[in-house]
Amino acid sequence: MLQNKKISFLGGGAMAEALIRGILKAGLFKPEQVTANDISQERLHYLADRYQIRTSPEGAAVAAEAEILFLTVKPQVINQVLKHVASKVRKETTVISIVAGFTIAALEEALPQVPVVRVMPNTPVAVGEGMSAIALGTFADAGTGEIASAIFSSVGQVVNLPESLLDAVTGLSGSGPGYAFVMIDALADAGVRAGLPRAQALLLSAQTLLGAAKMVIETGEHPGKLRDMVTSPGGTTIAGIHVLEQRGVRAALSDAVIAAANRSRELGKK
Ligand SMILES: NC(=O)C1=CN([C@@H]2O[C@H](COP(=O)(O)OP(=O)(O)OC[C@H]3O[C@@H](n4cnc5c(N)ncnc54)[C@H](O)[C@@H]3O)[C@@H](O)[C@H]2O)C=CC1
Numbered sequence: 357m358l359q360n361k362k363i364s365f366l367g368g369g370a371m372a373e374a375l376i377r378g379i380l381k382a383g384l385f386k387p388e389q390v391t392a393n394d395i396s397q398e399r400l401h402y403l404a405d406r407y408q409i410r411t412s413p414e415g416a417a418v419a420a421e422a423e424i425l426f427l428t429v430k431p432q433v434i435n436q437v438l439k440h441v442a443s444k445v446r447k448e449t450t451v452i453s454i455v456a457g458f459t460i461a462a463l464e465e466a467l468p469q470v471p472v473v474r475v476m477p478n479t480p481v482a483v484g485e486g487m488s489a490i491a492l493g494t495f496a497d498a499g500t501g502e503i504a505s506a507i508f509s510s511v512g513q514v515v516n517l518p519e520s521l522l523d524a525v526t527g528l529s530g531s532g533p534g535y536a537f538v539m540i541d542a543l544a545d546a547g548v549r550a551g552l553p554r555a556q557a558l559l560l561s562a563q564t565l566l567g568a569a570k571m572v573i574e575t576g577e578h579p580g581k582l583r584d585m586v587t588s589p590g591g592t593t594i595a596g597i598h599v600l601e602q603r604g605v606r607a608a609l610s611d612a613v614i615a616a617a618n619r620s621r622e623l624g625k626k
Pocket residue numbers: 366367368369370371372393394395396399415428429430431433437454455456457476477478479530531
């Protein structure tokens with residue numbers, strides 16, 4: 357299905373790089389099938405050098421030859437980019453937008469009759485542990501859906517959801533790695549505070565979150581039940597959890613997700 361298809365990225369920033377790294381690592385595409393476009397020459401040199409992919413500063417030319425075209429620029433510039441390339445995008449090209457808040461309706465207005473897919477992935481696609489939610493546009497058939505699913509399943513887990521839920525996804529899993537990195541860093545600092553050497557504290561912190569997440573996914577158990585398994589009566593864990601509850605960690609995480617989802621909605625209105 358994807359054999360020999362030309363896949364291109366308009367915008368070669370952090371998320372495009374995460375996807376490029378992930379799909380090459382998964383062996384889904386060969387470097388010569390991949391082209392990145394960016395306004396920054398420095399970025400293009402870096403991507404060509406690091407991943408041996410093709411690069412070009414000519415967005416319209418890249419869009420014209422793409423069979424799968426990724427839109428990976430910031431929400432603030434997507435309209436300008438689409439205006440520049442829209443007339444070059446062929447009706448057979450699958451267009452996959454990961455732009456936060458940018459709606460399928462807006463994509464289809466810029467690219468009439470083109471099969472478009474809106475996806476909200478996250479940066480762990482770079483290491484094969486991404487979480488992506490997919491919503492298909494009006495002109496996307498089952499084949500288009502299969503292409504998007506194959507790409508994103510090669511770099512992590514995929515869910516299909518109605519577009520109306522993608523702002524919520526952005527607040528939870530799209531932005532979520534940011535929250536997780538803050539937690540990992542804070543726990544590592546706490547380990548140092550408790551007397552551990554920095555490098556070991558960071559490993560203990562990150563591996564603990566990785567292990568806990570894996571237990572939830574692999575056992576299918578409710579996290580509350582798994583938490584009870586760690587929590588001995590009168591023991592250490594309940595003493596720590598009490599402090600988290602006292603400081604409102606659950607409410608803080610909940611407010612973080614809602615704030616990010618609201619921001620995604622706001623970006624979509626611009
Ligand atoms: N970073 C993340 O965790 C995630 C980001 N997204 C979405 O991915 C998109 C890209 O985000 P990042 O990679 O984080 O941003 P970024 O700022 O790292 O990358 C954007 C790239 O676009 C380039 N660019 C700017 N104007 C351009 C133009 N006219 N033509 C071609 N390239 C141009 C910039 O030079 C930059 O390299 C955003 O729309 C964001 O909402 C979605 C999911 C997760």
